[in-house]
Amino acid sequence: MYIERTLEGFLKKAAGQFPVTLVTGPRQVGKTTILQHLSKDERTYVTLDDPTLATLAREEPSLFLQRFKPPVLIDEIQYAPELLPHIKMAVDKERKNGMFWLTGSQQFQLMQGVTESLAGRVGIVNLLGLSLKELQHHAGKAVPFLPTEKQLQDRLKISSSLSLQDIYRVIWRGSYPALALNDKADRDLFYRSYIQTYLQRDIRDLANVGDEGTFLKFLRATAARTGQLLNMSDMARDADVSVTTAKRWLSILEASGIIYLL
Template identity: 65%
Template sequence: MYIPRTLEVHLAAASQHFPVVLLTGARQVGKTTLLRHASQPDRGYVTLDDPLVLQLARSDPALFLQRFPPPVLIDEIQYAPGLLPLIKLAVDRAGANGLFWLTGSQQFHLMQGVSESLAGRAAVLHLLGLSRWERQGRGLESTPFVPAPAELLRRARLSSPLNLKELYRLIWRGSLPAIALHDAVERDLFYGSYVQTYLQRDVRDLARVGDELAFLRFVRAVAARTAQLLNLTALARDADIAPNTAKHWLSILQAAGIVYLLEPYHQNVTKRLVKTPKLYLLDTGLAAYLTEWASPETLEAGAMGDAIFETWIVAEILKSYWHSARRAPLYYYRDKDQREIDLMIVQDGTIYPIEIKKTASPHARDAQHFRVLNSLGMPVGTGGIICLAEQCLPLTETVWVIPAWVV
């Protein structure tokens, strides 16, 4: 069963304007499915997960490209970065667009090779798991999220409501298509296999991990701290590793599309703003599995109920930008007086502040810190409190109540 992805339209546009399109994202988010669905019959397909094909790509990349000529889709290009210089020569000779479609699950070394060999020749797109809009079959109608009243009302009109139980079931199972679209897939079995075959093979090997148990402890510590300020010292302590090792492993998880670091908003005009990023595990199902929540009900009622809700909201907003082939202008605000704003969307020179609250009855005081933005010298647009309310309604003249299912 194929679900239309928001990125489809932007993929077609990128292929018309660039000779190479690189689609990055974690394993199992649907990169190959999307590209094969969008491919014309004349586009070949080859995967470097095949050991014999990989050996040819590494030992004789020129022969590889003769055997698999463009237009072609090459899956998991990071296993043979030596192909990139030859792809550059091929596109320069051909002088045409849409020749090579590439996928990559690990950006750590791949992006360096792309920037060196394919600068100006490659469109780089990012894919995450299924967004709620895509699950509803409305992926092609999704647009980058901004809490402007007209946009909120459009989203409320097109999206179907979710109650608390339904929402946390979505959060608990996660957004990877193989489990999100098939209720019969057993959740613990799926994520157990995912951790073993992906996190403990691909990512561990990339990070040159010697102690497998320490790496698993580290990944679990990261999951337990989703939606919190990054604290490398605490992560290193929990995994019993050196802080430098924790920093390196975290950069690998970030490059592999597992972790997202939300940067703080700061300006040179003030020195009182916190400059530590916030940490998010991008798939809430993986986060719930790693932190051993056995059911959606225990997850919702437990100690991580609020953090996992915030993580899901941030991931959905991030998808709305990345799946529209846009940079995500997302930040958070926190100063040394402990005044914090969960999320800020900075677009066209305007700040849109957002609070994320696991409550069905938001209050105007939940948005009280929005006032500090007036000191930044930038226009402040409509703010929002994303929560568990049932309706999309104005709370004050400048703040709206936004149900989670509208995002």
């Protein structure tokens, strides 16, 4: 089942304004799903989760782009940043909007390459999990929030009333589509698998974090402080790491969309 996303209209505008559109965000929030929905089978889809294709993209980027020509959707671009300069050359040669749609599940290395290679050529959109309006199928009516009396009244008119139990359930299960759209999905199993994938693929391979066990301890210390004032010394002490390491790891969590600092 596909749920309309609030960012659909913005994505269409970005695709009509820039040669490259990049959708970033945490894993499994629906980046590929929304782009495939909007493309309507009108562009080639290729994922760099495929080790063979990722190797081709890294070692022979020109050949890769000859094989997968625009309009194309390239999933998980962070696995082959070598493609970015070649995408720039392809864009500069043709300069046509909507040529490349890209997704990236983490930002701590990806964004540096994007800003260096695609400045002025790329529209960047950050997608998060399902909002309450999206879950209530009101995404098309969503507008930027302003704390005015009129807007609050308008929001009440289109919002479905939720019991306190329903609100706690939404908070407890989270906003990942795999859980939010499937009541039978095992929450604990999902998050255990998610953390394992996150540790193995994004942290170990891309962020060069050597001690996975200590990082997991730090992740738990961070989760325990949700909604609280940030105290780096306390977090570092609980995770048994230096404050410098805690700051670096916290920036990794923020860049990969696991946490949001308010």
